[in-house]
Amino acid sequence: MCGRLACWRSRLGFAHFLRASFPLQRQYSRKDRFGATPEPAYAPHALPRNVHDATRDICGWASHNLRVSTLTERYAQMRDTSRVRERALFFTPQIPNELELQARWFAGDFGKHFVSTTGDKIDIIQFGTWNREAGPDFREAAIRINESDPIRGCIELDVSDRSWETHGHATNPAFEEAVLHVFVEKSGREFFTRTKSNRNVPQVCIDLTALPDAFSANIPLARPGRCQAPLKALPEKRVCRVLNAAAQFRLQQKANRIRSKIDTHGRDEALFQEIAAALGYKENKLAFLLLAQRLPLNWLRETPPDIESMLFGVAGFLQTADLDVYKRSTREYVRQLWDGWWPHRDGLQRLILPAKVWRISSTRPVNHPQRRLAALAILARDWPAFRRSLASPITVGEAVDFPSRDANSVPYSGAKGRMKTPHSFFSKLEHPFWNFHYTLTSEPSQKKMALIGESRVADILANVLFPFWLAHDLDSSSALGTSLWTEYAKLPARLSNRRLETAATRNDPRRKQFLRTVAHQQGLLQIYEDFCMQDNSDCAQCPFPEQMAKWT
Structure with missing residues (x-):
């Protein structure tokens, strides 16, 4: 046949x-x-x-x-x-991998109107932003259930309805704000999709047969906002004025927060806590802040030789005294840490951070918290020298000069004879062990590594030191405030992050042009937080585009 x-x-x-x-x-x-x-x-x-x-x-x-x-x-x-x-x-749709499912959901290929597993009408008001890190797949989304008011939160997408439990979402605090669980395969059992607080999360089963055949994986982090067209039509000077205004507001808010912390803990403790949090990066900001609070600066400085040992001990990085688990090149250093930790261990046992506080998996090796903890220990030990490097706020212009890449340039040569600046202080931090190791258990590196890189120093200057200086005089129109803003506006942009990329995608049609300075980056972030993150109408009711048109 x-x-x-x-x-x-x-x-x-x-x-x-x-x-x-x-x-x-x-x-x-x-x-x-x-x-x-x-x-x-x-x-x-x-x-x-x-x-x-x-x-x-x-x-x-x-x-x-x-x-x-x-x-x-x-x-x-x-x-x-x-x-x-x-x-x-005879054709059965093949289930795409989870990354493709996320991309096609975010692209709107499945539509925006669904019926939940319990029969409720679910409308997607906005898909939110695509989270490519730990936690729910989509943040800042908004849905409507049975024509009710929009509900803002996170959306999680899995292949199976059972994945909510098997992946541990039900007990993960990161999923507490979930408002919708989307899945493809329905199992034979009914699952109560719950959060850690036992709140029910609606479920939607999506139909693969509704997918268009064509697929492009080039999906942005966020959808362009309705404000892109008005921003694109505005003259460059007016856009700069808007970004500068938002950046000044953001700087003032940070100064107010630090001023409040100074009134509570004093200048040195407040500054130490802020720098510690900055060294923790986004992933371990809380853990470093807890360390600085549990081991205050004045307490650490009572026994300078043991500062590093106490920080590593309370951080929970010295849980085993068996030196055989370490590399040969590491054993002597760990022995020194234990020698300093033993006398304080019993008294500080209740302060040791739980292991679940640390987020290691998403951290670059060079930014491992153990390396940053060593930098914090040096900072605490050399605190008087660091305080001297903080020039008088009025002469802050000399305190923030970055050395030029050209060694023969005037800024570089002129900096040699100046008082030690915060930038040079952080850049010159040295440690005989951590200059060549990523972690306590890693092989030694062949090349020397800086304890704190250029981008992290720039972040500390922009988000800690400038607000700290401004906190001395919260009047931005004063001589101090004017001087600070002039120097702040000159800081080059050396660091980007996921939120900034999302904000640029949403708002800025000329992102490269307006993201060259720290001030403009901070201004864009402020606009994103004040408008995009507060909107749950998918831009339809956001007032920012109309307000931009009236800006002079």
Whole structure:
């Protein structure tokens, strides 16, 4: 049989093969043998009446089909007829991998209107931003349940409905703000999708057969906002004024917060806590802040030789005294840490941080918290020298000069004779062990590594030291405030992050042009937090575009 079919296809061609396989009933003007007049239809015994017969167009009659009225319709019909109609009888959609599912969901390929597993009507108001780090897949989304007010939160997408439990989302605090669980495969059991606080999360099962065949993985982190067109139409100077205004507001808010902390803990403790949090980066900011609070600066400085040991001990990095688990090059250093930790261990046992506080998996090796902890220990030990490096706020211009990449340039050569600046202080931090190691258990590096890189120093200057200086005089119009802003606006942008990229995608059509300075980056972040993150109407009710049009 297979041989005969192959022979037919080769001799008659594919169109004749189809015509031979599915014979068409011709129209007759006379009645049939039973006295009934047959209906004039193509292939009534091959396809139902209401189903379009693909063979008509495949067999060469598409150009004569009167139903095709426009080029668009002709192409659509050509595209449809190129697919074998019988495919639905035996074709089972293949489940894409989870990354493709996320991309297609975010692109809107599944639509925006669904029915939950319990029968509730679910409307997606905004898909939010695509989170490519730990936690829910989409943040800052908004949904509407049964025509109610929009609910803002996170959306998680899994292959199976069971994944909510098997992946540990039910007990993970990061999923506490989840408002929707989307999945593809429904198991035989019903699952109560809950958060850690036992709040129910609606579930939606998406249909893969509704997907368009074409797929592009080039999906941005966020959707362009409605404000892109007004921003693009504004002159460059006006956009700069808006960004500067937002940046000044953000700087003032940080200064107010630090001022409050100074009033509570004093200048040195407040500054130490802020720098510690900055050294923790986004992933371990809380852990470093807890360390600085549990081991205050004045307490650490009572026993300078043991500062590093106490920090590593309370951080929970000295849980085993067995030196055999360490590399040969590490054992002597760990022995020194333990020698300093033993006298304080019993008294500080209750202060040791739990292991779950640390987020290590998403951290670059060079930014491992153990390396940053060593830098914090040096900072605490050399605190008087660091305080001297903080020039008088009025002369802050000299305190923030970055050495030029050209060693013969005036700024570089002039900096040699100046008082030690915060930038040079952090850049010159040295440690005989951590300059060549990523962690306590890693192999030594062949190349020397800086304890704190240029981008982290820039972040400390912008987000800690400038607000700290401004906290001395919260009046931004004073001589101090004016001087600070002039120097702050000169800081080059040396660091980007996921939130900044998302903000630029949402708001800024000329992102490269307006993201060259720290001030403009901070201004864009402030606008994103004040407007984009507060909106749950997918830009429809956001007032920012109209306010931008009125800005002078």
